Amino acid sequence: MTGILVVAEHFDGLLRDVTLEMIGAAASIKDGLGGPLTVVVIGHDAEALANAANREGVDEIVTVASPDSHFDPALYEEAVCTVAEARQARLVLIGHTAAGMAFGPAVAARLGSGFASDVFGLSLEGAEPIASRGGYGGKVAMDLAFPDKPVIVLTLRGATFKAPEEAGNASIVPFAVELDAVPGTGRHIDYLPAPPADVDIGKAEFILSVGRAVQEDKNLPQFAALAERLGATLGCSRPVADSGWLPKAHQVGQSGTIASNCSLYLALGISGAVQHLAGMKHVDTIIAVNTDPEAPIFNVADHGACVDIFELAEALEREFN
Numbered sequence: 068m069t070g071i072l073v074v075a076e077h078f079d080g081l082l083r084d085v086t087l088e089m090i091g092a093a094a095s096i097k098d099g100l101g102g103p104l105t106v107v108v109i110g111h112d113a114e115a116l117a118n119a120a121n122r123e124g125v126d127e128i129v130t131v132a133s134p135d136s137h138f139d140p141a142l143y144e145e146a147v148c149t150v151a152e153a154r155q156a157r158l159v160l161i162g163h164t165a166a167g168m169a170f171g172p173a174v175a176a177r178l179g180s181g182f183a184s185d186v187f188g189l190s191l192e193g194a195e196p197i198a199s200r201g202g203y204g205g206k207v208a209m210d211l212a213f214p215d216k217p218v219i220v221l222t223l224r225g226a227t228f229k230a231p232e233e234a235g236n237a238s239i240v241p242f243a244v245e246l247d248a249v250p251g252t253g254r255h256i257d258y259l260p261a262p263p264a265d266v267d268i269g270k271a272e273f274i275l276s277v278g279r280a281v282q283e284d285k286n287l288p289q290f291a292a293l294a295e296r297l298g299a300t301l302g303c304s305r306p307v308a309d310s311g312w313l314p315k316a317h318q319v320g321q322s323g324t325i326a327s328n329c330s331l332y333l334a335l336g337i338s339g340a341v342q343h344l345a346g347m348k349h350v351d352t353i354i355a356v357n358t359d360p361e362a363p364i365f366n367v368a369d370h371g372a373c374v375d376i377f378e379l380a381e382a383l384e385r386e387f388n
């Protein structure tokens with residue numbers, strides 16, 4: 068058992084980004100593990116999606132035709148367990164998403180495997196997979212090994228692993244799984260689209276982010292204007308979003324959005340809690356402004372200033388005018 072099985076996630080005829088990110092994570096340890104990398108695409112239109120999963124490092128794409136045109140966790144559980152056993156997968160990777168969490172733990176229970184959720188790091192110790200995840204509400208990071216477990220199921224955090232850029236030359240193989248007799252988990256009624264967001268933190272290249280130091284919502288327009296003037300997207304820490312001073316789409320971090328495309332991050336009055344830093348791990352250059360010289364944000368910042376954020380905003384405004 069040395070292979071890796073990545074379970075493709077898709078919606079509305081498109082692969083979700085997390086699928087390609089899982090392929091990137093799997094490809095980075097494939098040689099050390101010693102087995103092939105297989106992607107399973109399950110769905111009504113599985114064959115049409117197979118080509119999109121054909122990326123560098125993938126050896127085989129298995130398509131499983133589903134009788135249901137909508138996602139059903141029971142069908143995924145059956146299909147993934149069947150393919151994992153047929154391909155003797157050592158490692159099964161599933162997105163840490165609403166869909167992935169609906170069938171991933173059930174797959175792990177059925178396969179009697181080791182299991183970890185919300186994994187943000189994947190490596191090898193010898194030929195043993197090691198999964199990194201948070202603990203105690205994200206206050207610590209831990210590396211997990213799975214001794215004596217022949218199979219390991221992991222759900223991987225999105226916007227965390229790098230997707231391969233090059234196309235692959237995997238073979239595409241239809242795989243029959245008897246899904247008609249599997250009792251579904253419910254009746255699909257409708258999809259409700261999320262309300263449109265005014266920012267896309269995941270794609271923003273330059274983010275000016277404000278923390279609790281802004282104190283109250285009437286102070287936000289000053290920083291929104293500064294962000295606009297600098298050509299930055301306005302981000303925030305969780306207390307700012309929780310207080311309703313900015314919509315949730317602006318929140319950077321573990322329970323917000325990961326700034327996965329950001330080259331410059333200006334953190335104004337943000338202490339640097341681990342949950343916020345989880346959203347900044349891809350940032351190239353971090354500039355932190357905080358009145359507390361001991362603030363943890365300075366441990367990760369490339370440049371820092373012990374300055375009051377209101378004084379800074381006013382000084383910049385004067386500079387512009």
Ligand SMILES: Cc1cc2nc3c(=O)[nH]c(=O)nc-3n(C[C@H](O)[C@H](O)[C@H](O)COP(=O)(O)OP(=O)(O)OC[C@H]3O[C@@H](n4cnc5c(N)ncnc54)[C@H](O)[C@@H]3O)c2cc1C
Nearest residue numbers: 278279280304305320321322323336338342358359375376
């Ligand atoms: C499960 C879980 C998930 C979480 N997810 C997230 C998440 O996704 N994103 C997130 O941000 N947090 C998240 N949190 C919350 C996180 O733990 C912190 O509480 C939060 O990040 C703190 O936000 P902050 O830095 O704005 O506030 P604080 O920690 O209160 O820091 C404010 C900082 O501003 C500085 N300051 C104050 N006044 C000024 C001034 N005038 N000028 C300059 N500096 C000043 C202070 O010195 C301080 O360092 C999560 C927590 C949990 C338990």
